[in-house]
Amino acid sequence: MTGETTSVRAESLISRYRGLICDLDGVVYRGAVAIPHAVETLNRVAEDGVPVVFATNNASRPPAEVGDHLRGLGVTQQGWSVVNSSQAAAAYLTARLAPGARVCAVGGPGVAHALTEAGLTAVRAADLENAPVEAVVQGLGFDITWRELSAISRLAEAGATWVATNVDLTLPTPYGRAPGNGALVALVQTATSVSPHVVGKPQAALFDLARDRLGTERPDTLVCGDLLDTDIKGANASGLDSLFVLTGASRLRDLAFAERPARPTYVAADLSGLRTPGLPLHTTSREYLVELGPDAVPRMADAGDNGTLLQSVVTMAWAARDAGRAVSDDAGVWDRIERQLGVSLPAQATH
Incomplete structure (x- = not known):
């Protein structure tokens, strides 16, 4: 591993950017309930001085009402605003x-x-x-x-x-x-x-509106979302880096089989991934941690933390599929891998 790579891994993901565009439903909360680690992570991001614009496709509520919801969940009073597709x-x-x-x-x-x-x-x-x-x-x-x-x-x-x-x-x-x-x-x-x-995600209009609020250039802006076809595909089309979190509707199986326009820059179990080191998924395959068995099922090594193993599973699946190799699409297999990695959702949130 190069010295440059080591340096990249030593800093938190969010420290590489000057502004964050963050989805809400499935990332910060699910209905009226906060998603684990979301509120404390956002408050730490605010302490670090990184502005956040919550950009949501959900047009049902005015931004002020969404803001009240966020404050009610414990999100700090300053350092963020809300824009919606309305x-x-x-x-x-x-x-x-x-x-x-x-x-x-x-x-x-x-x-x-x-x-x-x-x-x-x-x-x-x-x-x-x-x-x-x-x-x-x-x-x-x-x-x-x-x-x-x-x-x-x-x-x-x-x-x-x-x-x-x-x-x-x-x-x-x-x-x-x-x-x-x-x-x-x-x-x-x-x-x-x-x-x-x-006008909503994956179209550029909402991303442009959010970035205008942040006052950031494209290379300095990170998008965080839980939907590959809206948050991630839209970020890619808008020239923005993205973090995909496994707390919403799109699951690990969806990510493993994502085509290039819907592949994120980073992946994490939840929003706390903003505060952890990480490498862009395209920088290395890390196949030494995950093997593709003869039955086309990914097999993980015992070594490595769950975050690194998660990245390895994704990059292995992408590399295999891009090379024309078969990868199991059995939902049960991917549910088991999610449980092994500790990223599976509660039953009431997945059905």
Whole structure:
């Protein structure tokens, strides 16, 4: 191992960056419950003077309400802010519509709040007959009705600009996966020939908004998330390094079989990985810690800490698949490996 590599391993991961863009659902909390090690890690990051922007695709709540949630969990008062995909949707529309333009807001309170904050006029679906609109924004909401979904379809077909805050199919909860905004967007798409403009991750708009808040350049910014197809793929497309954590919907098996656009720079069991040394996954395969057996099942050596073994499993699987070798995709095999590495989720969070 070179002296340069040793130096890289000696410093904490977050110390290599000037700003952090961090996802929320599945990274910091799951529903109303904080994920282990998340709050204390974020508070240490704040003590180190690294600013954080929490960037979430969940558009249901205004940023101030999300902030209250974070403070209620024990996150320190300073050094961070919140941006959501409703704000990205509002920014997209303000660049295209006149100030005060009427926009139908479908979703939780966060959607209407973002539109109003941006100088647009938010209109409820129930008031459309008395207030024609130029656009419609569809975001996650827990009380969305059939009439609202029908209104989106009708408006989109009539030529109104249809903006979806995000298309995440699922949302992590303490009881497992629940339908996300993407599931409702897909439902509307079955009844219309129009496709929405999507502003949330993996699109660049939300990352750009977050980085503007941080005031950082791309090489100085780290993204942390739990979803390969949104957080990680979006970070890669935006030219940002990323840390993938195994506390949300995407699991180790998903990571092992990820194609290059969805491969993170780093991997860790949870957010505490920000405070530990680590090497970018592309720097070494560490195959000496993990072997691929004749049955295509990864076998781990007894030596090595769980963090190093986790990295080794991932890089071995990527190297094998890139070389055209078979790797077992049996879910039971990967569940067992997760348990061996101590990164498996509680049963109620995985089903």
